[in-house]
Amino acid sequence: MWILGGAVTVIVGWAVALVLVDERHHRLPDRYTLPAAGGALAGALLTEPAVALGGVAWAAFHLPGRGIGGGDVKLALSLGTLAAAAGGVGAVILAVLTASAVTVGRGVVTRAEVVPHGPSMLVGALIAVLSGVMAGVTCHS
Template sequence: MQNLIAQAVPIVGLGGAAVWAVALIIYDVRQRRLPDFLTLPAAALALGWIGFTLQWHALWGLLWSALYLLLALASNGQGMGGGDIKLAVSLGVVIVKHSGVFALLVAIGLTAVIALIWGLILRGRARQRGIDRADPPNGPAMLFATAIVVFTPW
C-alpha cells in the first residue's frame, strides 16, 4: 500500500501543478493579470517548503522575483506586474530545487525569448486588424519556460 501511495503522490502533484498552470494561463490571457488567489498560495507553499525542509539553497529561486521587481520599479510598473513577480517566487524555487541556479537563468532567458516570439506574432496579427498595440502577457511564457527547463534532462 505504501508503494502505491509513493507512486501516486508525484502523479497527483504533477496533475495539480498542470491544472494550476492552465488556470494561470487562461486567466492571464483573458484578464491580462495573474490573480493573487493563484500566485500567493503557491509562493507561500514554495517558501514554506524551503523553511520546512531547510534546503536554503532554493532561496536562489528568488533571484527571478528580484529581477522582475527591479524591472517593474525601473519601468514604473509598465509591462511587468506584481502577478509576474509573485509567480516568479514559486517557479524560481521549483527550478532551483529541481535543476539548479543555472537552469533558473536559462528559464529567465527562455521566458524572454518565448514572450518576444509571441509578441511578434501578436503584433503581426494586430497590424492585419488595424490594432495599435498587442503585447503578450508574461505569465504563460514563464510557465512554458519553467516546464521546458524542469522536464528537459540536464
C-alpha cells in the same frame, strides 16, 4: 506513486488556470499566485534554504520591469524556486531567458502591444525543470 500523479495533476490544473486567466484578463490573481509562492518558499526554507534564492532572484529580476505586474513577480517566486530545486542556478537562468524569449517572440509574431508574460514563465519553468531532471542536476553537492 499515485501521490506523485496527484501532485502533477494539481500542478497542471493550476498552470492551465493561470494561462487561461492571464490570456483573458492580462493579470495573475493573488488567489493563484500567493499560495504557490508561499508554499514553494516555505518548502524550500524547511528542506533546502538555498533553493529559495532561485525564486527570489527571478522575482527580483522582474521588479524593475515595465509591463510586469505583481502577479508575475509572485509567480516568479514559485517558479524560480521550482527551477532551482530541479537544476540549480543554471535552470533558473534558463527559465528566465526562455520566458523572456517566448514573450518577445509572441509579441513579434502576433504584433500585439500587450502579451501576457505568465504563460511564457510557465513554459520557461517547464523547460528548465525538464532539462534539470534529464541532466540529473541537483542543487545539493
